[in-house]
Amino acid sequence: MTRAPAAPTTPGPGIAGVVITPGHPDYDTSRTIWNRMIDRRPSHILRCVDAEDVCRGLGWARATGREVTVRGGGHSIPGHSVIDDGVVIDLSDINGVFVDPVARIARVGGGCLLGDLDRATQAHGLMTPAGAISHTGVGGLTLGGGLGWTMRRFGLTIDNLLAAEVVTAAGEVLRASATEHPDLFWALRGGGGNFGVVTEFEFALHELGPVHLAANAFEVHDAPVVLRAMRDRMPTAPDELVWSAFFRRLPDWPWAPRARVGEPVLLAPLAWVGDGDGRDHIDGILADLARLGVRPLATGHGPIPYVELQQLNDELNGHGHRNYHKSAFLRDLTDDTIDVLCARGGVIASANSQLEVLSMGGAISRTAPDATAFPHRTELWPVNVCGIWRPDEDDATNVAWVKDTFAALRPHLGPGSYHNFGGSDADEAETKDGFGRTWTRLREVKTRYDPDNVFRHCANIPPLGEGD
Ligand code: FAD
Secondary structure, three states: OOOOOOOOOOOOOOOOOEEEOOOOOOHHHHHOOOOOOOOOOOOEEEEOOOHHHHHHHHHHHHHOOOOEEEEOOOOOOOOOOOOOOOEEEEOOOOOOEEEEOOOOEEEEEOOOEHHHHHHHHHOOOEEOOOOOOOOOEHHHHHHHOOOOOOHHHHOOHHHHEEEEEEEOOOOOEEEEEOOOOHHHHHHHOOOHHHOOEEEEEEEEOEEOOOEEEEEEEEOHHHHHHHHHHHHHHHHHOOOOEEEOEEEEEOOOOOOOOHHHOOOEEEEOOEEEOOOOOOHHHHHHHHHHHHHOOOOOOEEEEEEEOHHHHHHOOOOOOOOOOEEEEEEEEEOOOOHHHHHHHHHHHOOOOOOOOEEEEOOOOHHHHHOOOOOOOOOOOOOOEEEEEEEEEOOOOOHHHHHHHHHHHHHHHHHHEOOOOOOOOOOOOOOHHHHHHHHHHHHHHHHHHHHHHOOOOOOOOOOOOOOOOOOO
């Protein structure tokens, strides 16, 4: 005798997209994110196809008492985009990019990767500023702020956001812009994934041709001279000039001297994001360094199409590694701070780890501090301690290098941190400190749009009343 199957205790999510549960052939690949330290097992992964689908999936998860998180490009370093037992609203199938080259705007699906955005916009000679690795998600990156190669010239990614289509915790589909739900629009620009699911971003576009890049590797013993020059030059440099510094082991690049591959070096790329080739500026800096007796041990000069620039370091930052990061802003690049950076950069544990100092300023600092929820407008020097190692390398050694480096830098750090970088184990106090002056206003907006804290699996801003 055959028996009828038992009726399901809860109806399924009823979405148009694919539903992935344990046992599905794609379950393991779908729950895997960029940071392989994160190994979580959601009950459902809902690959929604549009805003209405997100409403259905979210409504079902809430009605059945399940926890929810949102996945864009899966690059959250602390692993916010996957949770145990709960529901992942996976936006990877909402990945269309529509470019209007005349109006110079792009409408970008909430699950797009930066590479999707860059390829579609550069096909028209246009771009919007975003991060530096093309497999990062537009969603998480934009909602945190968005730092990258072109930020000094065109501002952060959020400074170019014109509007967003948002599914709220209550299941409404809203458009947020300067004139529609302006409080929500303010909070989305820096406040992270706390306020709803963004199914579409609308960005302003700019013309951009090839970027002129001088990729330089210096000896670690020359790094103090290079970093002092960067400190002295960048605060007054033209917006088009980019200069950042990465202590890491020399990658096996075609232009790297064979004998030096794998040894700690300072990579200090200089780039010109603008008209002309910026050679006066770049060559001037290299000539000044040469007068001080410092020459790159390896260098590669030339124009590079923007899409290629955005992919240049994709492999170095590829999927499949274990990661533990910490991030902050340096108060200043004093000689003492530089000494700490050089000491810690010279003892990097793994071939993929990096100690990074970026240069902000330029257009970023000309947006008023309260105009968006990104509170770090006047900071100049983000510092990231990125522990990145292969699964067959030792966790303890690599985590210790990050923690010890961060501890050594602590006396040199200012308040706050950019929550998109690092935060591997940020607690509530650190998250609050990270948002700084925007915290109270963000909590007010959170209370309006997500009073039950449905979107809590992120750098969480609790609604007023919760935890007070
Ligand atoms: P996910 O892990 O998919 O999402 C993280 C969280 O963001 C989600 O849990 C959710 O809360 C929220 N979220 C994502 N998409 C949406 C959406 N559409 N709607 C609502 N909420 C959403 N940052 C920079 O600023 N500049 C860089 O150059 C840069 N480079 C990076 C390179 C690498 C290799 C990595 C790993 C990170 C980099 N970051 C950079 C940090 C990056 O901005 C964050 O990790 C960001 O969270 C990645 O976004 P994602 O969509 O891929 O993340």
